Amino acid sequence: MILLGCIADDFTGATDLAAMLVRQGMRAVQVIGVPEPGAPAPDADAVIVALKSRTAPVGEAVGESLAALAWLRAAGCRQFFFKYCSTFDSTDHGNIGPVADALVAALGCGFALACPAFPANGRSVYQGHLFVGATLLNESGMEKHPLTPMTDANLVRVLARQTDGTVGLVGYATVEQGAMAIRHAMTALKEQGRRYAIVDAVSDAHLHAIGQAAETHALITGGSGVAIGLPENFRRAGLLSVREDAGSLPDVAGHAAVLAGSCSRATLFQIGTARAHVPVLELDPLAVPDAAALAREALDWAGGKLGAAPVVIAASATPEKVAALQARLGREAAGALVESALAQIAEGLVARGVRRLVVAGGETSGAVVTRLGVRQLRIGMEIDPGVPWTFAEGGAVPLLLALKSGNFGARDFFLKAFAMQAAP
Ligand code: ADP
Numbered sequence: 430m431i432l433l434g435c436i437a438d439d440f441t442g443a444t445d446l447a448a449m450l451v452r453q454g455m456r457a458v459q460v461i462g463v464p465e466p467g468a469p470a471p472d473a474d475a476v477i478v479a480l481k482s483r484t485a486p487v488g489e490a491v492g493e494s495l496a497a498l499a500w501l502r503a504a505g506c507r508q509f510f511f512k513y514c515s516t517f518d519s520t521d522h523g524n525i526g527p528v529a530d531a532l533v534a535a536l537g538c539g540f541a542l543a544c545p546a547f548p549a550n551g552r553s554v555y556q557g558h559l560f561v562g563a564t565l566l567n568e569s570g571m572e573k574h575p576l577t578p579m580t581d582a583n584l585v586r587v588l589a590r591q592t593d594g595t596v597g598l599v600g601y602a603t604v605e606q607g608a609m610a611i612r613h614a615m616t617a618l619k620e621q622g623r624r625y626a627i628v629d630a631v632s633d634a635h636l637h638a639i640g641q642a643a644e645t646h647a648l649i650t651g652g653s654g655v656a657i658g659l660p661e662n663f664r665r666a667g668l669l670s671v672r673e674d675a676g677s678l679p680d681v682a683g684h685a686a687v688l689a690g691s692c693s694r695a696t697l698f699q700i701g702t703a704r705a706h707v708p709v710l711e712l713d714p715l716a717v718p719d720a721a722a723l724a725r726e727a728l729d730w731a732g733g734k735l736g737a738a739p740v741v742i743a744a745s746a747t748p749e750k751v752a753a754l755q756a757r758l759g760r761e762a763a764g765a766l767v768e769s770a771l772a773q774i775a776e777g778l779v780a781r782g783v784r785r786l787v788v789a790g791g792e793t794s795g796a797v798v799t800r801l802g803v804r805q806l807r808i809g810m811e812i813d814p815g816v817p818w819t820f821a822e823g824g825a826v827p828l829l830l831a832l833k834s835g836n837f838g839a840r841d842f843f844l845k846a847f848a849m850q851a852a853p
Pocket of ligand 1: 615690692745754763764765768792793794834835
């Protein structure tokens with residue numbers, strides 16, 4: 430029986446939420462895009478539908494979210510979760526408000542809490558204001574985000590601009606008093622006709638209390654942090670057994686590889702650290718601006734080296750090199766060329782017996798997963814916070830994947846990943 434049905438507005442955000450639920454003892458499966466109506470539900474306690482709706486046109490984001498909700502309802506979920514970024518990434522037009530409005534209306538619940546806080550990652554909400562570390566959201570760098578510039582840290586105002594409903598606040602003083610006080614405050618706001626409550630949280634204890642207070646809510650909205658208290662509600666209700674093995678995945682034999690398309694600092698460090706231990710190939714898309722030729726070169730290079738220890742194939746480059754390719758091809762074409770090359774390499778590696786694959790880069794992961802035809806990931810244990818091993822279900826061959834958003838993971842991430850998931 431699926432207890433919690435989640436709709437995430439992007440791919441790595443979905444994985445982040447799934448990893449949180451696994452850590453709290455729920456077996457979780459992430460599905461990529463909305464499954465066909467009537468498609469069988471995965472065997473899991475929580476299912477997360479990963480959409481790409483964060484910056485999609487509003488109508489499309491609403492439509493996809495409602496389709497995901499309809500599928501999750503048909504699968505029998507008892508409670509629903511709308512996951513967005515812990516920096517509340519959105520504009521005055523959406524998509525958080527319009528999507529939440531549509532979900533509240535479809536569920537007929539009239540009210541939902543909104544809490545992006547994730548204190549463990551430095552995101553806290555105080556008096557309705559979102560902080561990133563010690564700075565207000567609108568001074569954190571997020572005010573310069575290319576797609577969703579966050580120029581106001583007051584989430585009551587931010588959400589109010591995106592909805593035709595009204596927004597209240599459950600402030601710190603109430604949250605400090607615990608679950609009962611939070612529940613009463615939310616009920617009072619609902620009775621006053623508020624559709625949303627921004628709920629303060631500056632600690633995990635607050636998030637646990639908020640989760641408990643929302644036990645009977647049909648819909649909860651927020652970052653992955655506020656999901657921390659939900660599994661305990663299901664256990665208390667006798668619906669979820671205590672599981673030590675929520676993140677266990679099948680053993681998979683076969684070769685190991687890393688594909689890197691992220692140019693973030695963390696990924697560049699991770700490649701540098703791996704270089705002392707395993708073979709690393711750096712692709713040069715500026716010298717060979719042809720995806721098929723780059724893929725051939727990489728697969729020829731990898732041929733004799735594949736085994737239990739990983740090979741690393743990286744397009745990742747310094748900002749200067751990235752800028753040079755972008756100047757020649759244009760930004761989008763440069764990205765598409767590299768993504769296509771890495772996706773073809775992934776396909777070639779799997780054909781050559783690779784069964785444990787780490788991919789670095791959000792867009793890169795999307796391209797690889799699409800090319801491999803992966804639709805469903807069972808979520809395993811985290812390698813580093815927010816990045817779990819996953820098992821691709823329903824594919825032609827058994828395959829373990831770790832899909833890493835560029836900036837995630839410690840310096841030894843690649844080595845750690847394969848130490849954790851060694852061939853049986
Ligand atoms: P992150 O998670 O760090 O944002 P992404 O994979 O989402 O990583 O984005 C990185 C982008 O950079 C991808 O579109 C990738 O194809 C592109 N890229 C990777 N290497 C190069 C390169 N050498 N030159 C130009 N673009 C590159």
